[in-house]
Amino acid sequence: MTADPSVFRYLSRDDVKRALATIDPVEVITETLRLHSEDRVGLGEEAYLPWLTPNGFANTSLAMQGAVDFDDGYVVGVETVNESPGNPALDLPRAQGLTILLDRETARPRAVMETAYLRALRAATVTAIAARTLGAPGMTTMGFLGCGTQAKAHLTVLAETVPTLTDVRLFDIDPVRANRFREQAAVRHPGMDFHVVPTARDCVTGADLVVTMTTVTDGYLAWDWLSPGTLVSCVSLDDLLPEVVQRCDLLVLDDWDLVSVDHRRLLGRMYRTGDLLSPIGLVDDHAGGPSTSARKVDTTLGEIVTGVHQGRCTDADIVVCNAFGMAALDIAVAHRVASAAERTGLGRLLRL
Secondary structure, three states: OOOOOOEEEOHHHHHHHHHHHOOOOOHHHHHHHHHHOOEEEEEOOEEEEEEEEEOOOOEEEEEEEEEEEEEOOOEEEEEEEEEOOOOOOHHHOOEEEEEEEEOOOOOEHHHHEEEEHHHHHHHHHHHHHHHHOOOOOOOOOOEEEEEOOHHHHHHHHHHHOOOOOOEEEEEOOHHHHHHHHHHHHHHOOOEEEEEOOOHHHHHHOOOOEEEEEEOOOOEEEHHHHHHOOOOEEEEEOOEHHHHHHHHEEEEEOOOOOHOOOOOOOHHHHHOOOOOOOOEOOOOOOOOOOOOOOOOEEEHHHHHHHHHHOOOOOOOOOOEEEEEEOOOHHHHHHHHHHHHHHHHHOOEEEEEE
């Protein structure tokens, strides 16, 4: 923090990218997941505001808070994420937002930065950590459901962190977008093979790693699409049919409390109806008891990275990692970004 508490550092997307090049997101997020398993991470409930534009698009704004008790200091912040489905037609990103880091003592802003790039990198890094710790040995094939910003971030991170994944299937409801992604990816990653497939099922069946990165609100991914040993990383949270959640061999979350208070995404809805139980087997008070097909959450990614839970039992296990998206992970990475910016003079100093 600057000496003047009324001054904070503003970081553009380019500033964030330059600072991120000096840190290891896998190390930062793995450490934060470890701290989460030790109850050293704080999370606020997500605030959600929807509205319709004059052109009929369903826009949303999310606000999330997080805190991390690192060994070298306590970090706290808030982020907003705003989305408009109409933006791509205007040549604007669908999602954007800000992350605000706060001074622990005064609660005044320490740094403000563009957050969409950081969040995409965080989501991709969580998938990479899941692939390293929950994937079956010798993974080679991955399927991307959705070929937008998240897919670009995932390809960059996974190519670096899980180099055995060299065969990439691509599906998007917009074939033009899928083919454009394939063309660009083939140039950037000449050692990998990219295939645009005609259906979502073709993308999933036989893949060692499946990553959902869509904007759907109704599930479509069925249990019989999945092959033995597949790991599904749910970046978008509504792609699975409930049967996949109920029948998978291992169900891993990032944070149960975020799911338990959520009413909109699949797992929160299943908890409300008694089809999903908490990690200790509890049912929602309003569910009227567990359903006959109810299953409980097995563990968290924090328990996986710390070895508290062994993860998959066999190479044939089908594993679902449904990371709701802890704001604390973004806050942790943003803290390292801000620290790097302070050391190197990136960004601009502004006054409240």
